[in-house]
Amino acid sequence: MKRRLCNRFCCTLSLTKIFLSTFLTFPAVAQTEFKYIDDQNGDSATGEVPVFGPDSGWTQGSTCTGCAFHPDVEQAFQGTWQDTTHHTTDVDPRTVQFNFTGVCTSLDVYCIIPNDADLSITSTYNLTFSLDGQPLQQTFTHSSDRSNEYIYNVSVLSLTGLVQVPHTFTMEASSPTVNSTLLFDYARYIVNLAPVSSSSASAFESSTTIAESPSSTATAAPALNAPHTPPLIIIGSVLGPILLVLISSVLIFAYRRRRFIMTPLPTFQRPGVIQDPPPPYSAF
Numbered sequence: 001m002k003r004r005l006c007n008r009f010c011c012t013l014s015l016t017k018i019f020l021s022t023f024l025t026f027p028a029v030a031q032t033e034f035k036y037i038d039d040q041n042g043d044s045a046t047g048e049v050p051v052f053g054p055d056s057g058w059t060q061g062s063t064c065t066g067c068a069f070h071p072d073v074e075q076a077f078q079g080t081w082q083d084t085t086h087h088t089t090d091v092d093p094r095t096v097q098f099n100f101t102g103v104c105t106s107l108d109v110y111c112i113i114p115n116d117a118d119l120s121i122t123s124t125y126n127l128t129f130s131l132d133g134q135p136l137q138q139t140f141t142h143s144s145d146r147s148n149e150y151i152y153n154v155s156v157l158s159l160t161g162l163v164q165v166p167h168t169f170t171m172e173a174s175s176p177t178v179n180s181t182l183l184f185d186y187a188r189y190i191v192n193l194a195p196v197s198s199s200s201a202s203a204f205e206s207s208t209t210i211a212e213s214p215s216s217t218a219t220a221a222p223a224l225n226a227p228h229t230p231p232l233i234i235i236g237s238v239l240g241p242i243l244l245v246l247i248s249s250v251l252i253f254a255y256r257r258r259r260f261i262m263t264p265l266p267t268f269q270r271p272g273v274i275q276d277p278p279p280p281y282s283a284f
């Protein structure tokens with residue numbers, strides 16, 4: 001329980017930092033980053049390419065002449081996507097599978113959504129997902145609005161708070177009742193560059209270590225040599241962003257946890273049960 005809570009706090013910390021760093025620069029605590037898994041070029045961290053099953057059921061959409069859909073290559077992540085359609089009569093499910101490992105991981109999976117005006121061309125989506133062999137409750141469905149417009153960067157699945165182990169993710173189009181298309185573009189997950197262990201003490205430790213990295217020394221050094229900069233301002237400018245991230249994280253974490261606990265309990269459930277979030281993932 002303690003450890004799980006701590007994992008959740010670390011994740012909140014990472015996400016808060018990523019969020020805030022879109023407005024501010026944090027030379028002192030640059031330790032998490034996004035990794036991308038492209039359909040064609042694979043994982044930017046490991047080079048591992050997703051596996052598409054069955055092989056004969058998929059086509060590289062960006063170079064496909066026989067495909068019904070021709071999204072703009074410029075709008076697609078790294079200019080590529082994988083195209084398939086599963087018809088209700090197809091025996092084999094259409095699957096996308098990949099492995100990923102991150103610390104305090106979150107995962108988002110992005111597809112391109114067609115909206116063909118001709119409904120005899122399957123624009124419908126009907127996807128199911130599993131993580132580490134366990135089916136997820138989330139599904140993704142979409143019906144054509146007949147606009148003939150493609151929507152890019154659509155997150156068909158978003159998971160957060162995953163435990164810190166290697167994961168295998170599978171996405172599947174296999175409905176026996178509706179035809180489903182699937183244009184897989186890419187996935188994104190978070191890694192922690194200075195791995196945070198399970199105790200919050202080491203979360204502090206790693207921020208401090210990063211603060212001594214060459215890039216922040218480089219920015220701090222000229223300030224130290226400048227004649228009239230009072231030392232307090234230097235300390236403040238280094239510690240300020242760290243404190244801002246920490247305080248924001250604590251507040252967000254406390255708020256989310258409070259909301260979680262305050263969710264009305266079904267009468268048959270013991271409070272102790274619901275405070276223990278179900279591993280190994282939770283919906284955002």
Ligand SMILES: *[C@@H]1O[C@H](CO)[C@@H](O)[C@H](O)[C@H]1NC(C)=O
Pocket residue numbers: 075076077152153
């Ligand atoms: C989709 O997101 C990717 C990565 O963030 C970006 O490179 C691309 O420009 C985006 N495309 C659209 C149409 O928003």
Ligand SMILES: *[C@@H]1O[C@H](CO)[C@@H](O)[C@H](O)[C@H]1NC(C)=O
Pocket residue numbers: 048049050051097098099168
């Ligand atoms: C994921 O990792 C497992 C274990 O290393 C390996 O057997 C499997 O082929 C990998 N799957 C993919 C889609 O790369």
Ligand SMILES: *[C@@H]1O[C@H](CO)[C@@H](O)[C@H](O)[C@H]1NC(C)=O
Pocket residue numbers: 126141142175176177178
């Ligand atoms: C998706 O497929 C499932 C399984 O066949 C089906 O029960 C569900 O109604 C479908 N959803 C939509 C929106 O078509």
Ligand SMILES: *[C@@H]1O[C@H](CO)[C@@H](O)[C@H](O)[C@H]1NC(C)=O
Pocket residue numbers: 087088120177178179
């Ligand atoms: C699925 O696609 C097939 C082939 O295009 C079509 O004959 C069938 O009517 C479609 N099924 C549904 C439920 O739309």
